[in-house]
Amino acid sequence: MKLKSVCSFLLAVILPIFLYGHAMATELSGKVTDSQSKQGVPGATVTIAQLRLTTVADVNGNYTFRSLPSKGRFLVEARSVGYKSIIKTVDVSTGGSLDFSLSPSIVETREVVITGTPITGNSKSNSTSAASVSKDQLLSASSTNLIDALSKQVPGVGQITTGGAISKPVIRGLSYNRVVTLSDGVKQEGQQWGDEHGLEIDQNQGDRVEVLRGASSLLYGSDAIGGVVNILEPLAPAEGHIKGEVLSSYATNNGLSNNSVMLTGNQGGFVWRGRASYQNAYDFKTPDGYYINSGFNNTSLSGMLGLNKSWGYSHLNFSYFKNNIGFYDSDPGDPLYTTDGTNRTLDYPRQDIRHYKLAMNNNFLIGTGSLKLDLGYQKNQRRELDSPTPALFFDLNTYSLDAKYYLPEGNGWQPIIGLSTSDEHSLNKGTEFLVPAYDQFAIGAFGYAKKTWNENNTFNLGLRYDYINNNGKAFSVDGEQKFTGFKNSFSNLSGALGYTHVFSEGLNFKANAGSAFRAPNPAELGSNGVHEGTSRYEIGNPNLSPERSYQADATLEFDAGMLNGSFGVYENYIHDYIYASAHKGDQITVINDSGNSQTFDVYRYGQVNANLYGVEGSLNLHPTKFLHLDNTYSYTHAENRSFDRPLPLIPAGVIHNTLRFEPKIKALKDFYASVGLDNYFKQYRIDDTFETPTNAYTLINAGIGATFKLGAQPLKIYVSGNNLTNKAYYDALNRLRPGRLSQEDPTYGVLNPGRNITFGFYLPLNIK
Incomplete structure (x- = not known):
């Protein structure tokens, strides 16, 4: 689908709907009160997520939405600090008002509106195992990036790390092209197959983040076989309002400074938003010293222009993200650490990554149905630099369309x-090559239905068909064939x-079963070269078959006031699971552009049958209003069934414990002090052909x-x-930890970061 086709579709479909869209408008108003005192709750937030609208109750607890559609059923959520949130369904065609009576609560309820599933709904009636992480939770975590913060908040979520700059999401043991990241309603496309490739997304942009655990292929295609990370921008404020935020933080471990400013407004249904962010860090510090050339910096600019009218909404989002990341290309015997790594100037080698995105999000209300349409264009440019001239240079352009009719x-x-x-x-625009230039076309169609009866039972089912075509281009260098090319479809x-x-009210059960598939990506099919940043030579396999997953999970959630939590189990059997592995002695010597030779371990893509199963959950105690003990746990057991050994890069079992103290102090609002223990178990279940086990460790954290x-x-x-005792440890998903292939030279092992203290502030703005 060329950009011209997308524009033609835009003109042919969206404009007529705009012309059609002069529907009658209606208002929705009401009052948010305290269930005990019967007084209004000033500042309560009322949200209609399906229409991307939010408003704040006045000093008397009254709220109003104007220019709503004259027909349709929508979920309306009311919440305020210190109360249980309430979610109600409103039929706007009946008019009238909608009042909320909030009950005081020791903790805010976990029941929230989830938008990333096929049908927007509250978390209780949604079978998908979903978690929602708020802005405050993301800020309070001592983290270096978004995925790092999520891994500390959501059971079953981990991260594959390359220093402090790069984190890849892991959900129930699955990562890479098996986890979809959504931003502005569009799947993020940025060569996510690579080990040392992070997310080219501003970590400050999310007002909240949804994590869907388990296969979500029905809605998002074959790449969502493991789960989804859905980053949600702030909703448009009420008409006539301008809001914003300023945030800043500084971390002591690598000098990470993080600054962001955002403004958003709504004038008569014309909505807009703008954000600018900048991060800068020097080398991260371990208990043994600063890891050489591990600093990074990134710049992000984003904005939105749109209309919120009685016919629905149409928003145009645009963003630019530039990331520079240093790497250390060491030889055996070279030192890994320096005593002074506070120089913020990056040396070579390094990455220069630029990501451009346009996304048009639309929701058109047609009679009692609606059409949700998301159009996207992305350009991802990844330069791997050994000098000012890029060695590897990937230039990826992606056009996308996603349409759902309710x-x-x-x-x-x-x-x-x-x-x-x-x-x-x-396209390849560099002087070195890893993956052939390629074209990939994918199309999928699905049907889904959700049935609710007796208000307490919900059943859903869905079926999807996908077609994917890959065309890898043959290529020769100096008369020698580098890529043979491939053409295949799945x-x-x-x-x-x-x-x-x-x-x-305090007990619910959810279960899922299904089958999904994932087509091999062009890197797995056609790689043939040195993968910069991983110090290995990768060879693809054009004869790979699609992965086929058979998965099931079940979760019990409970809330008894002073005690709440969840317990879940899951199993995922994957036929023809794809991963790259290496064997000692399988090496290749490469002569670079300077005429120097270097020897690399060879990693070849192959397939096995795999079985992943595990448990995850939480147990939270609230003996008083000011004392909370929160605990989460997760464990994944992953087996290579073909060779009767474990799969590689599987997270160790972990228990997170946090004791939070929230006394009421007159001079201070929302005061808290916390202390936490992160208990990681030994990971001895490793692919011992190229991995080494990691020991158990405990990290001590605190916050105020x-x-x-x-x-x-x-x-x-x-x-x-974080890591207040400056513990020296290797995490099981630390890509820089010692590997069996280089065991003869233990200096290849790079410890995880040591002690890190973050100082920050967050200033929400109500300008008008």
Whole structure:
């Protein structure tokens, strides 16, 4: 699908809907009160996520939404600090008001609106195992990036790290092209197959983040076989309002300074948002010293222009992200650490990554149904630099379309049909080569239905068909063939079933079963070269078959006031699981552009049958209003069934414990102090052909914070510390840890970062 086709579709479909869209508008108003005092709750937030609208109750607890559609059913959520949130369904065609009576609570309820599933719904009635992480939770975690923060908040989520600059999400033991990251409603495409490739996304842009655990291929295609990370921008404020935020932090371990400013407004339904962020860090420090040339810096600019009207909404998002990351290309015997790594100038080799994105998000209300349409264009440029001239230079252009039509509800059924397609074109513009230039076209169609009865039972089912075509280009260097080229196509069906039952207000059960598939990506099919940043030579296999997953999970969630939590189990059997492995003695010598030779271990892509199963959950105790003990745990057991040995790069079992103290202090608002233990178990289940085991370790963390008044604006100030004892350790997903292939030279092992203390503030702005 060329850009011209996308534009033609835009003109042919969207403009007529705009012309059609002069529908009658209606208002929704009401009052948010305290269930005990019957007084209004000033400052309560009321949200209609399906229309991307939010407003704040006035001093008396009253709120109003204007210019809403005259027809349709929507979820309305009311929440405020210190209360259980409430989610109600409103039929706007009936008019009238919608009031909320919030009950005071020791903790805010975990029941929230989840938008990343096929049908927006509250978490209780949604069978998908989903977690929502708020802005405050992301800020309070002592982390270097978004995935690092999520791994400390959501059970079952981990990270494959390359120093402090790069983290790849791991969900239930699956990563790389098996986990989809969504931003602005569009799948992020940036060569996510690479070990040392992070997310080219501003970590400050998310107002909250949803994590969907388990196969979500039905909605997002074959790359979502493991799960989804959905980054949600702030919703548009109420009409006539301008809001914003300023945040800044500094971390002591690598001198990471993080600064971001955002403004957003709504004038008569014309909505807009702008954000600018900048991060800069020098080498990260381990207990043995600063790891050489591990600093990074990134710049991000983003914005949105759109309309929120009675016919729905249409938003144009645009973003630019530039990331520079240093790497250390050491030879056996070279020192890994320096005593002074505080110079912020990056040496060679390094990465220069630039990501450009345009995304148009639309939701058109047509009668009692609606059409949700997301169009996207992305350009990802990845330069691997040994000098000012790029060695490797990938230039990836991706066009995408995702359309879902929500049919009118009837007799408890909510049916939708959907179509998605993408067109990728990747070019090599450097002097060295790893993956051939390629074209990839994908298209998929699905149907989904959700049935609710007795208000306590929900059943859903869906079926999807996908077709993917790959065309790898043959290429020769100095008369010698580098890539032989490949042409292949893959197609298959995916299906899913889900069920939820709400036993009571404080107890609910959810279960899922399904089958999904993932097509091999061009890197797995056609690699033939040195992968900069990983110090290895990778060889693809054009004869790979698609992966086929058979998965099931079940979760029990409970909330008894002083005690709440969840317990879940899952299993995922994957036929023809793809990964790159190496064997001692399999090496190749390469002569670079300077005429120097270097020997690399060879990693070849192959397939096995794999079985992954595990447990995850949480147990939270709240004996008083000011004392909270939160605990999460997760464990994944992953087996290579073909060779009767473990799979590589599987996270160790972990238990996170946090004791949080929140006394009421007159002079301070929202004061808290916390101390935490992160307990990681020994990971002895490794692929011992090229991995080494890691020992168990415990990290001690702590935090303190409060909110002050800066004029009329609330100012949140916080301090958080991670690894306070400066523990020397290797994490099982640390790519820089010792490997069996280089065991004869233990200096290849790079410890995880040592002590890190972060100082920061967050200033939300209510300008008008």
